[in-house]
Amino acid sequence: MWVCDLETLAFLEVNHAAVEKYGYAREEFLTMTLKDIRPSEDVSRLLDNMAKLRSELEHSGEWRHTLRNGRIIDVEITPHTGAYHGRKASLVIGRDITERKRAGEALRQSELRYRQLLESVTSYTYTVEIHNGRPSNMVHGPGCEKVTGYTPSDYSADPGLWLDIVPPGDRHMVQHYADPLCEGRAVPALEHRIIHKDGKVIWVRTTYVPKRDGTGRVTGYDGLISDITERKQAEEEIRRLNAQLEDRVIERTAQLEAANKELEAFSYSVSHDLRAPLRHASGFVDLLMKRFKPELPDKAQHYLNSIADSVHHMGMLIDDLLQFARTGRAEMRRSETDMNELVEEVSASLRRDNPGRAIEWIIGTLPTVMCDTSMLTLAWMNLLSNAVKFTRTREKARIEIGSYEEKTERVFFVRDNGVGFDMRYAQKLFGVFQRLHSMEQFEGTGIGLANVRRIISRHEGRTWAEAEPDKGATFYFTLPRRKSQEP
Numbered sequence: 001m002w003v004c005d006l007e008t009l010a011f012l013e014v015n016h017a018a019v020e021k022y023g024y025a026r027e028e029f030l031t032m033t034l035k036d037i038r039p040s041e042d043v044s045r046l047l048d049n050m051a052k053l054r055s056e057l058e059h060s061g062e063w064r065h066t067l068r069n070g071r072i073i074d075v076e077i078t079p080h081t082g083a084y085h086g087r088k089a090s091l092v093i094g095r096d097i098t099e100r101k102r103a104g105e106a107l108r109q110s111e112l113r114y115r116q117l118l119e120s121v122t123s124y125t126y127t128v129e130i131h132n133g134r135p136s137n138m139v140h141g142p143g144c145e146k147v148t149g150y151t152p153s154d155y156s157a158d159p160g161l162w163l164d165i166v167p168p169g170d171r172h173m174v175q176h177y178a179d180p181l182c183e184g185r186a187v188p189a190l191e192h193r194i195i196h197k198d199g200k201v202i203w204v205r206t207t208y209v210p211k212r213d214g215t216g217r218v219t220g221y222d223g224l225i226s227d228i229t230e231r232k233q234a235e236e237e238i239r240r241l242n243a244q245l246e247d248r249v250i251e252r253t254a255q256l257e258a259a260n261k262e263l264e265a266f267s268y269s270v271s272h273d274l275r276a277p278l279r280h281a282s283g284f285v286d287l288l289m290k291r292f293k294p295e296l297p298d299k300a301q302h303y304l305n306s307i308a309d310s311v312h313h314m315g316m317l318i319d320d321l322l323q324f325a326r327t328g329r330a331e332m333r334r335s336e337t338d339m340n341e342l343v344e345e346v347s348a349s350l351r352r353d354n355p356g357r358a359i360e361w362i363i364g365t366l367p368t369v370m371c372d373t374s375m376l377t378l379a380w381m382n383l384l385s386n387a388v389k390f391t392r393t394r395e396k397a398r399i400e401i402g403s404y405e406e407k408t409e410r411v412f413f414v415r416d417n418g419v420g421f422d423m424r425y426a427q428k429l430f431g432v433f434q435r436l437h438s439m440e441q442f443e444g445t446g447i448g449l450a451n452v453r454r455i456i457s458r459h460e461g462r463t464w465a466e467a468e469p470d471k472g473a474t475f476y477f478t479l480p481r482r483k484s485q486e487p
Contacts, residue, residue, distance in 0.1 A: 002029070006088045009034040013084070017033070020062065023068030037065045039072055062097065062182055073098045120149060122227035124438035129220040130182050138162060147204065147227050149197025163195045167201065176241065177208070178378070184210045191228065203232040264475045275315070282311045332458060339366035339412070346380045350388050357397060359388065364402035367410060369479050372461055379455045382448035383414045383475050391417035409481055415474040420467040429465055454478065 003013040014029045022029075022037065035043050042064060065075045070253065073096055080091045124143030128135045140155045140162075148165065155161050159172075166174050170192040189207045196202050205228045210221045222413050285308045315336055340363070384399065391397035398413040428452040453463045456477045467473035 001091065001093050003084050003089050003091050003232075004034055005084075005471045006090055012087070012089055018094070019475055020067070021067070030209055037067075039064055039066050045123065060399075065094075074101045090317055124225055125361055126223050126225065128223065129219065130218060133182050133221075135178055135182060139230075144225075147202075147225060148194060167193050167195060169193075181210065181221050182218065186211065191232075202227055202229040229423055262478075278311055278315055282315075283310065285311070303479060333374075334370050335372050336368055337376060339372050339376075339403070342373065343380055343384075349381075350443040354388060356386070357392075357395040358395065359391070359399060362398070362400040362402075363399075364401050366401070366412070369410060371479060372455075374427075375455045375458070379477070381454045382452050386448060386475070387414055387416040387418065390420075391416050392420060405481075406478070411476055411478050413471065413474055413476045417472040420469050420471050420473045421465075422469055423467060426465055426467075430463060448474075 001015045002011055002018050003069065004011055010033045011029045019026055019029070019039045022342050024032070061235045062074055062076050063073055066072050073107060075094045076097045080093075081089075082091065084087060084091075105225065124147055125141040126144070129137040131137075140150075140152045142152060145156065150161065150165070158164075163171065163174065173190060173192050177187055179485055189210055191203060191205045193201050194204055205226045207224045210224075211219050213219050275376075278326075285304050288296070288304055289301070296304070306378060322387055343363055343366060347363065351361075352360070384401075388397070389398045391399065391474045394417055398417045401413070402415075403410055403412045405411075430449045449463075452475075456463050460480050462477040463475075463477045465475045
């Protein structure tokens with residue numbers, strides 16, 4: 001309880017319960033006004049209606065008050081206007097109704113959710129009694145109007161209505177359910193169409209539960225009818241999309257076959273038509289150098305040598321492009337392949353091609369895998385020849401080949417102590433014609449690693465690389481573990 005001045009709204013007296021509830025000491029209260037216990041957003045309204053407040057402030061009602069700790073509570077007040085030490089004042093009795101209001105709001109929200117749930121339900125129940133072995137006295141639940149458009153009284157007035165709204169094409173299914181239901185046999189849910197009161201055709205699903213008396217005799221059954229129109233429409237849309245997808249697959253397959261034929265024609269053209277002028281250019285350069293070399297000035301010989309080098313590089317590029325195309329089209333022929341034998345074969349070839357190099361080969365124990373041996377030979381050749389090439393600046397090259405096991409795949413790696421590369425450009429490594437070093441530094445066509453990625457991808461594996469400039473590089477690839485290869 002408190003006493004407040006109706007002119008200034010100042011507190012003139014408070015009781016111990018108010019002190020405990022609001023958290024202010026009595027002395028503090030006596031320096032405050034009603035504005036100080038109102039939420040800030042309510043104060044402006046209090047001041048704007050001062051005249052009204054003076055005459056109606058003490059009306060009973062519910063108000064929001066702010067405690068000293070900042071918490072807002074709901075208070076129901078009962079005022080008694082009078083005089084206090086010669087001042088127009090009001091004795092106010094307040095009651096904290098916060099919990100009551102919260103409970104009321106929770107109840108309101110619960111009722112709202114329940115109402116929304118009922119409104120969202122598109123099902124209703126019905127009951128059928130059985131007399132003389134035949135269904136009779138069918139009673140539809142109150143939700144039937146939402147599903148079918150007809151009220152329970154519509155069905156009561158016309159007992160045959162429930163069958164009349166079934167389209168003729170589906171009517172036999174509904175009728176044939178009567179016998180097993182009357183005999184108490186379990187029947188699966190039935191899906192069929194009905195004609196809504198507004199004329200549209202909808203799909204419903206009906207489930208049945210037999211009712212029995214104390215002797216086990218079937219006395220009737222309960223049913224649940226649910227509107228499944230949206231589900232049926234979704235199923236039809238899925239069927240339509242699947243049919244379209246099949247058509248698109250057929251169309252894309254035909255386009256792919258046509259593209260492959262064009263690619264084969266292009267490969268043939270490259271291998272024959274482009275090689276001919278290259279052979280001519282190379283042949284005439286050789287003739288010029290053999291017959292007229294003494295008569296040619298040094299600069300002319302330099303130009304001819306540049307032409308010969310370019311022709312040779314172009315020939316290598318054509319070979320690599322054709323190999324890249326063949327890798328993508330070639331049929332996979334998987335077999336058990338000993339990776340140690342394959343790597344030894346490739347490394348031995350590279351040793352013969354680089355007799356003057358000081359290369360330390362460190363080859364770990366490699367597993368036997370299921371793969372296309374010829375394709376993996378090409379992949380190892382590209383990776384190991386790259387390691388040999390990019391360690392050329394080292395007095396002693398070091399090339400390590402190894403592998404380790406992961407849960408679903410085997411990881412292979414080639415590590416060297418060569419020139420390395422900047423990881424900012426790692427994504428370029430496996431692209432066609434992508435190079436991180438100039439032709440003057442290291443020869444090549446920029447197709448080798450693209451071939452490696454294509455080969456490993458066709459084996460359902462992954463490829464990546466790690467490196468630092470001038471600190472070497474490590475190239476990785478994986479092959480999936482087959483069940484027969486599990487330890």
